[in-house]
Amino acid sequence: MLPATPTKRRKAAPADEQGGLRMTRQRQEVYETLLAHRDHPTATDVFLRVKDRLPNISLATVYNCLEVLVEHQLVRQVNFEREPSRFCPNLEQHGHFHDRGTGTILDVKFKKGVKLSDVLDLPPGAVVQDIEINLRGLLRTT
């Protein structure tokens, strides 16, 4: 069964601290960039977007910011084999669908009322603490 604890929601507040994390200007900009376009960008995508507002930021710094945001669970790192990591600010429990045709990655939510234990035969006593569901395929356009 999924843990009963509700998903933590955090606002994209301009607060100095979020989740115990000191929000530097760079971290804030990186985080806001992820919230603004929830298309699961790579670190390089984020770098190119943030550069408009922080022209002196380096790719290494963006990597650093992303790492810290992931560590503090404000952002999820999404890995598809042999692809650069993508970053997702959606903290709800969800999976990802990777469209091999366009490279697009979409959030995939659980259907309402469906629990993991309804579809998976989990070992007795298993308490799922984290899920990672990655689906690959093609999005057919009709």
Ligand SMILES: [Zn+2]
């Ligand atoms: Zn996502």
